[in-house]
Amino acid sequence: MRTRYHPRGRPRRTALLASFAILLSLLGLGSATQQATAADSLISQSRPVVASSIETTATPGGAVVDGDGSTRWASEWSDPQWIRIDLGGNASISRVELQWEVAYASGYRLEVSPDAVNWSTVYSTANSTGGNQTVNLAATGRYIRLFGTARATGYGYSLYEFKVFGSVQLGTTGYVLANPQVTGVSPSTKVPPNTYFHEFQANCSVTRNLPDDPIVFPGQAGASHMHTFLGSTVTDANSTLASLQAGSTSCVAPGDKSGYWMPTMYNGSTPVQPVGPQVIYYKTGVIDYTSVRPFPPGLRFVVGSPTASATEFATNPGYVAGWECGDSYRNIDLPVSCPAGTQINLRYQAPSCWNGLYLDTPDHKSHMAYPINGICPTSHPVALPMIEFKMAFPAGSGDLSQLHLSSGRGFSFHYDFFNAWDVPTLAALVNHCVIGGLQCDARGYDETQPGRGAALNAQYQLP
Numbered sequence: 001m002r003t004r005y006h007p008r009g010r011p012r013r014t015a016l017l018a019s020f021a022i023l024l025s026l027l028g029l030g031s032a033t034q035q036a037t038a039a040d041s042l043i044s045q046s047r048p049v050v051a052s053s054i055e056t057t058a059t060p061g062g063a064v065v066d067g068d069g070s071t072r073w074a075s076e077w078s079d080p081q082w083i084r085i086d087l088g089g090n091a092s093i094s095r096v097e098l099q100w101e102v103a104y105a106s107g108y109r110l111e112v113s114p115d116a117v118n119w120s121t122v123y124s125t126a127n128s129t130g131g132n133q134t135v136n137l138a139a140t141g142r143y144i145r146l147f148g149t150a151r152a153t154g155y156g157y158s159l160y161e162f163k164v165f166g167s168v169q170l171g172t173t174g175y176v177l178a179n180p181q182v183t184g185v186s187p188s189t190k191v192p193p194n195t196y197f198h199e200f201q202a203n204c205s206v207t208r209n210l211p212d213d214p215i216v217f218p219g220q221a222g223a224s225h226m227h228t229f230l231g232s233t234v235t236d237a238n239s240t241l242a243s244l245q246a247g248s249t250s251c252v253a254p255g256d257k258s259g260y261w262m263p264t265m266y267n268g269s270t271p272v273q274p275v276g277p278q279v280i281y282y283k284t285g286v287i288d289y290t291s292v293r294p295f296p297p298g299l300r301f302v303v304g305s306p307t308a309s310a311t312e313f314a315t316n317p318g319y320v321a322g323w324e325c326g327d328s329y330r331n332i333d334l335p336v337s338c339p340a341g342t343q344i345n346l347r348y349q350a351p352s353c354w355n356g357l358y359l360d361t362p363d364h365k366s367h368m369a370y371p372i373n374g375i376c377p378t379s380h381p382v383a384l385p386m387i388e389f390k391m392a393f394p395a396g397s398g399d400l401s402q403l404h405l406s407s408g409r410g411f412s413f414h415y416d417f418f419n420a421w422d423v424p425t426l427a428a429l430v431n432h433c434v435i436g437g438l439q440c441d442a443r444g445y446d447e448t449q450p451g452r453g454a455a456l457n458a459q460y461q462l463p
Helices: 061-065 241-246 310-315 423-434
Strands: 021-023 049-051 081-100 105-113 120-125 132-151 158-169 199-204 206-210 227-231 259-263 265-267 270-272 278-283 300-304 319-325 328-331 343-349 358-360 386-394 403-405 414-418
Touching: 049 061, 049 310, 061 081, 061 158, 081 105, 120 132, 132 158, 199 227, 199 423, 259 386, 278 423, 300 343, 300 358, 310 319
Parallel strands: 021 132
Antiparallel strands: 049 081, 081 132, 081 158, 105 120, 105 132, 199 278, 206 227, 227 259, 259 414, 265 270, 265 403, 278 386, 300 414, 319 328, 319 343, 343 386
């Protein structure tokens, strides 16, 4: 059973029970008695969310679109704050439903945008009373943002649900169907026996730098910013599952022919390559680690965004520790100096809940979602391994004033994953290490529990 998280050290607080309020829409076009038409659909469920801040990692922005009234987004305790939903395409928005926690907004605006840059206000209030609110609208846009201007309490803004209704025009291209699709699955709420670790490693070296991206720009050589590729030695703009499986790999496990890539790091105009084999963790992202199943062949996705702002980078659910070097930790941007001879490290986690339907979607993200409080949302009920990039770059002489990524500042870091694992090898590692509750190396061996054996032999292959 899920429990509600209350980080402030106070006794459990329940949401205010307020009268159901119907608010006027933009320019008075709404009506206090207007009802949603039968054609209205919930179009915000499990869509990508960005927030101006989060109070703790247990109150992420994604909680407002997970359909669970017991999870919530909470911001820092300052004004203003905002939370934004990407509806995936040009949307006609008929109404918004807000479910506030006790720490509600007394003043806020609802804004829409075609590009997340230029915003138009479609509703505003300076005397909100919290509780459950419905705002009827006649608005269009791909993005919708709740912009809080005044807090009703000394806490931040705290919102259980931000539901958007209407219709959205989604593209018909860019969807890659899973075969077979996984249906009839419900998110697991089971709490298995506690084990501190349930993970294994993929150790993979850099293979090349190319301005290609077979996920975002398939078939378009040179269309991307420069990427540093690991894993498969043949990844390029024309890569497919078949071409990756037919190639070789720089990973120590021959069965891992997956493509991994990230923006190239530069010091001035000189590429900075990671230090030796890099650690890519495969973990559980959910409480019920026994429900994790292997990636389907051909699954691909993008983690983070090259256009992210510093706030978007730091509030992304995948953010772990930011950029680190020496005694400097949790940096959102790249360091400008580090002790000579040290390393620049970064850890960033991928979403691990899959909708079971698509191997890819037009935005390369919507088929995946992050768990909320350790449980997959109902729209993405299939628990897969959670990938965590743990990258290490050399600090050189220590002067990093010219350090940057091919995609821009340090907070533009992102990475891509194209699964091409040998199916039995991946299944053996997931079953032995993740489901088995072990802390495994790339051979599937936990040195603290030698009696459990290894998933792979000394050549990192199935025995």
